[in-house]
Amino acid sequence: MTTRVNLTGTISVSHAGDEMRPEDMSGVIGRMILVRLSRSNYAISRTALVDDLWEGLEPQSVDSVLDATCSRLRKALTHIGLPGKEILISTGGLMQLRWPVATKIDFSEATRFIDNAEGTYKRGDYAVATKEATIAYSIAQRPLLPGINREWLIRDRSHLRSISERSVQLLCDSWREQGDLQSSLLMANKLMELTPYSEVAIRKLICSYVSLGDKAAATKVLNDWKTVLAKELQIIETREIEDF
Incomplete structure (x- = not known):
């Protein structure tokens, strides 16, 4: 049992x-x-x-x-x-x-599933990679002892957040490889929520919109990203869509 x-x-x-x-x-x-x-x-x-x-x-x-x-x-x-x-x-x-x-411990299972998913994706089995990454994400996005703050909990929550980011990034790529551009776009937006300053996230989001033929939306998210970088990090970004 x-x-x-x-x-x-x-x-x-x-x-x-x-x-x-x-x-x-x-x-x-x-x-x-x-x-x-x-x-x-x-x-x-x-x-x-x-x-x-x-x-x-x-x-x-x-x-x-x-x-x-x-x-x-x-x-x-x-x-x-x-x-x-x-x-x-x-x-x-x-x-x-x-x-x-x-014994199956969900925290450890999340790590195992995303590790497996990344290997499966590299081998080109995108459907299986999608299933594995989905399981990892479903665990990692759940709260860990909410309302309690301890140093070791901060580390564990950071680990879960890393699994979430890896899972969403892989899901964005695997859905695209399977031709599901809408699901890929959904994951690109989720990745942007998780990592709002990330160049990887904005690149995937721009590529998703461009793949769907929506250059106007791609331009808007890029301009929004530039504004966030300038306002919150004092970074001036000058690249345009073509540079991504």
């Missing part, structure tokens, strides 16, 4: 038809523990985990809070048929989540 762990969007753990939902995770600290340890490929020290969870603002009874939270998490995992004590391990001053073999 495959265990599935969703760290993005609505955090959950699914196993054998049962599901551990956010309300089963002992509050914000419990959800952060699941995400932080699931994102680590190795055990981390208890001290480092405390620093990551509270960033210097831990309560006086931090050890008791951490122990109680982990105990409730183990019980919740056991309730859905998983060996909670064998999964959430705390020993020798180290803590680790050891998910069962073949």
